[in-house]
Amino acid sequence: MNSYEGKTYHVVTYGCQMNVHESEKIRGILSTLNMLETDDVEKADVVVFNTCCIREGAEDRAYNNIMALKKNKEENPNKVIVVLGCMPQQKEGKYDFSKKLKHVDIVLGTHNTNDLAQYLLKYAITKKRIVDIWEKPKSNLESTACVRDDFVNAYVNIIYGCNKFCTYCIVPYVRGREMSRTPQTIYAEVKDLVQNKGYKYITLLGQNVNSYGKDLKEKTTFSELLSYLCTIEGDFKIKFMTSHPMDLGDDLIKTMKREPKIAKTLHLPVQSGSSKILKAMNRHYDIKHYKQIIRKLKHAMPNISLSTDIIVGFPGETEKDFMQTYKLLKYVKYDQVFAFMYSPRTGTPAAKFENQIDEKTKNVRVNKLLRLQKIIQKDQMKKYFNKTYNCLIKFINGVAVGITDGGKEIYIPNYKFVNQNYFALVKVEGIRNHKLSGVIK
Numbered sequence: 001m002n003s004y005e006g007k008t009y010h011v012v013t014y015g016c017q018m019n020v021h022e023s024e025k026i027r028g029i030l031s032t033l034n035m036l037e038t039d040d041v042e043k044a045d046v047v048v049f050n051t052c053c054i055r056e057g058a059e060d061r062a063y064n065n066i067m068a069l070k071k072n073k074e075e076n077p078n079k080v081i082v083v084l085g086c087m088p089q090q091k092e093g094k095y096d097f098s099k100k101l102k103h104v105d106i107v108l109g110t111h112n113t114n115d116l117a118q119y120l121l122k123y124a125i126t127k128k129r130i131v132d133i134w135e136k137p138k139s140n141l142e143s144t145a146c147v148r149d150d151f152v153n154a155y156v157n158i159i160y161g162c163n164k165f166c167t168y169c170i171v172p173y174v175r176g177r178e179m180s181r182t183p184q185t186i187y188a189e190v191k192d193l194v195q196n197k198g199y200k201y202i203t204l205l206g207q208n209v210n211s212y213g214k215d216l217k218e219k220t221t222f223s224e225l226l227s228y229l230c231t232i233e234g235d236f237k238i239k240f241m242t243s244h245p246m247d248l249g250d251d252l253i254k255t256m257k258r259e260p261k262i263a264k265t266l267h268l269p270v271q272s273g274s275s276k277i278l279k280a281m282n283r284h285y286d287i288k289h290y291k292q293i294i295r296k297l298k299h300a301m302p303n304i305s306l307s308t309d310i311i312v313g314f315p316g317e318t319e320k321d322f323m324q325t326y327k328l329l330k331y332v333k334y335d336q337v338f339a340f341m342y343s344p345r346t347g348t349p350a351a352k353f354e355n356q357i358d359e360k361t362k363n364v365r366v367n368k369l370l371r372l373q374k375i376i377q378k379d380q381m382k383k384y385f386n387k388t389y390n391c392l393i394k395f396i397n398g399v400a401v402g403i404t405d406g407g408k409e410i411y412i413p414n415y416k417f418v419n420q421n422y423f424a425l426v427k428v429e430g431i432r433n434h435k436l437s438g439v440i441k
C-alpha cells in the first residue's frame with residue numbers, strides 16, 4: 001500500500017511522438033503505483049505536464065495551462081502538480097520553474113522521468129517542493145511499464161538524444177547526446193508487441209534514427225536493425241521517424257525496398273529548399289543531394305508516401321530562398337508537409353544571428369506554402385488511381401476501409417468482411433469528392 005493507491009492521475013502531453021511515447025511510460029509508472037487514470041484535470045489527484053520547448057508557442061501553451069490550474073491547486077492543497085520534460089530542462093528557458101510557479105510541486109527534466117514514482121513517494125512524505133534537473137542521464141534507459149494510447153500502432157524508442165546541433169534547434173540541449181538501445185532489447189520489445197499484444201504497426205522513434213547504433217559497443221547500422229526486426233514472425237509492419245537526409249544511405253533504401261514488413265512511407269525533413277539556408281542551419285546536405293535521395297526513393301519504391309518538415313523565416317531567408325522552398329514542394333509533391341515559422345530558441349546559435357525575419361513576413365510565407373501544399377495534395381489524388389496498395393483493413397462507420405502505409409483511406413464499399421486489423425492488397429478504382437474507393441485483390 002502506498003499513499004497514491006486508488007488515487008487518480010491525468011497526464012497532459014505537448015510535443016513530438018517521442019514525448020507522446022514518454023507519456024505512455026509515465027502512465028505506466030503511475031499505474032504501477034496502483035493509480036487510476038482520469039480525463040478530468042481538475043479532479044485528478046496527480047497532474048503531470050510533459051512539456052515541449054521546440055517553439056515558443058509550445059511553451060506558451062503549456063505555461064498557460066499550468067497557470068490555469070493555480071486556483072484549483074489552492075482549493076485542493078493535496079493535489080500534486082508535476083512539470084517535467086523539455087521545458088524545465090532548458091538552461092535559459094522563458095519560464096523559470098525552479099523559482100517561480102510555486103503551485104507546481106515537482107519539477108523534473110528529461111533525464112529522470114523514469115524515477116517519477118520515487119519522487120512522488122518522497123513528496124508524499126516530506127510535502128516539500130522538489131526541483132531536480134540532471135545534466136545527463138543517470139538512470140537506466142529501459143523503463144518497466146508502459147500504458148499505450150493505441151491498440152494498432154505502438155511506439156518503440158530505439159535512440160535517445162541528438163548530436164546534430166542544427167543551429168535553430170533546442171533538442172540537443174534538452175535531450176542530451178545520442179544513446180542507442182541495444183538491438184536485443186528492441187527486438188524483445190517488438191516481438192512482445194506483435195506476438196503477444198497484437199500490434200500491427202511498430203513505429204521506431206528517434207530524433208535521427210539513421211544515427212542508430214553508432215554509439216554502441218557492437219556497432220550496428222539502422223538498416224541492420226531493421227533487417228533484424230523483420231525476422232520477427234507475424235502480420236505487422238514497421239515505420240520509423242525521424243530520418244535525417246545527411247545519414248540516409250543507399251543501404252536504407254535497399255532495405256526498405258526489399259523488406260515487405262517495412263511500410264513504404266518516409267518522413268524526411270528538408271527544412272528549406274535553399275542550400276544557403278541549409279548551410280546556415282548546419283544541416284550538412286544541400287538541396288541537390290536532398291533531391292537525389294528523393295529520386296532514388298521514388299525509383300526504388302514508386303508508391304512511397306513522403307512527408308517533410310519546413311521552417312520558414314530562418315534568419316537571412318530572402319524571398320529568393322523562400323521561393324526555392326516553394327519550388328521544392330512542387331518538385332517532390334509530398335503527401336504531407338509540416339511547415340513552421342522559425343522561432344528563436346535562447347541558447348541556440350541561430351537565435352543570435354543577425355537579420356532575423358519579422359513575424360509578418362514569416363506568416364505570409366508559411367501561409368503561401370500551406371496553400372500550395374493543399375493544391376498539391378488535391379492533385380496528388382490522381383496518382384492513386386489504378387494502383388494497388390498493401391493496406392491495413394479497418395472498419396470505419398460501418399464501411400470497410402483500407403489504410404495505406406502513408407495513412408490514406410481507401411473505401412471498400414462492396415466488401416463484406418468478418419474482422420479487421422489485418423493487411424490486404426487494395427486496388428483503387430474510383431475517386432470521388434476527394435475520397436478513394438477500391439476493391440480487395
Ligand code: SAH
Binds near residue numbers: 207243
Ligand atoms: N529530429 C527531427 C525533428 C525534430 S523537431 C529532424 O531532424 O528533422 C521537429 C521539427 O520542428 C523540425 O523538423 C523543425 O522543422 C521544427 N523546428 C525545430 N526547431 C525549430 C525552431 N526553432 N523554430 C521553428 N521550427 C523548429
Ligand code: SF4
Binds near residue numbers: 165172207
Ligand atoms: Fe533538432 Fe537537428 Fe537534432 Fe533534429 S537533427 S533534433 S532538427 S538538432
Ligand code: F3S
Binds near residue numbers: 054
Ligand atoms: Fe519538443 Fe522535446 Fe520533442 S522540445 S519536439 S518534446 S524532444
